[in-house]
Amino acid sequence: MPPPSPADAAAERTAIYSSPPAPPPPAPHPADERTVTYAQHTENLLNDRAVPSSPMDSAQPPVETPPSAPPGMPPGEDHPGRPGSNLSRDPSDPENRFVTAGQISGSRTPPPERQQELWNTVFGDNYQSMGDQDALEDEDSGRPIWIYALGGSVGVALVAAVLWAFLWGPLAGEDPPSNASLAAEQSATAPPKSTPTKSSTSIGPLPRYTGKASPVVGRVPDAGAGISVPRLGGTWQLDQRATVKGTYGFNTRQYVQVAPERYATIMSGPLSQRLSSYYKPDDLEPVIRQVVLSARRSFFPDDNKVKKIAQQPIKVGDQTGRLIAYSLTSGTEKATIATMAINTGGELPAIVYVSIPSESKQLLPDIRTVMNQIRLVNQ
Secondary structure, three states, X not given: OOOOOHXXXXXXXXXXXXXXXXXXXXXXXXXXXXXXXXXXXXXXXHHHHHOOOOHHHHOOOOOOOOOOOOOOOOOOOOOOOOOOHHHOEEOOEEEEEOOOHHHHHHHHOXXXXXXXXXXXXXXXXXXXXXXXXXXXXHHHHOOOHHHHHHHHHHHHXXXXXXXXXXXXXXXXXXXXXXXXXXXXXXXXXXXXXXXXXXXXXOOOOOOOOOOOOOOEEEEEEEOOOOXXXXXXXXXXXXXXXXXXXXXXXXXXXXEEEEEOOEEEEEEEEEOOHHHHHHOEOOEOHHHHHHHHHHHHHHHOOOOOEEEEEEEEEEEEOOEEEEEEEEEEEOOOOEEEEEEEEEOOOOOOOEEEEEEEEHXXXXXXXXXXXXXXXXXXXXX
């Protein structure tokens, strides 16, 4: 078949374009329907599953549907003023369309104020009731960790303080004493050993005083006592007054005046009846003590004191006796006292009392002379 001429081709093209236009393809669902559908679904979801709608929500005015795309534009093309229109295509791939949240919501996207209200309604003040309410309540009811740290520190400090008090402090027990300290403590706490008082064996006999004794010029009998004593010469004198017994309490008296109203004396006589309860033939010391006590009260100042300086047993014939010597001191005078008690076989012993003041120490040897020359009357 021969090709058509140019005139025929032109006439054919004219006929084609002059034919009635073909009907347009059906347009896709407009964005309004999509927006209404998703908006209603979101609203139903929030009302049914999240929180009940409030009066504020029902009072909101209806959202106006933006006008559809103008005729002549391809379906799905966003006009320039629509929100999110600049996100309808991937800039790196213009041919690949993707769907955005703006396209899904369309013009029904709530304004920012409404979005904030919905967020607060779903995830705001009541968020704890939808989430971890119990966990949050447990956390709120707890205590800050620093409280436990502080309590632990205080507990450790108290334990340390108690340990220190019982181990090294005021409540600590004493260290085990060493042997040396234990011995010292025992010696300190032990009752002191009683130092033996000077007994009859710890004090010696009558000392031998230096000097020359007075001569013996006779005997002085004492029938009442059952003995006789030597009569001394030299400065000694025999007191022959009848008042001797009543004045001195003895039967015989020899004396030497060494100062005004102060005498050395030798006296003899039986034990006073008032002291008879102290007499024991085998223990004459109590009797001697009582005789010395009476002499101190009668012949010396009241402030006098005595100290035993000698004692010894004596023998007179076939009888026994005892001598005790004392050193007497007072504020005004001193003296040496020697007292002898002799068993005579009678009811009471015989007593010989010798006193030598410190002013006449040369007469001290005469004490031994008297002791050695006492005689019983019957012998």
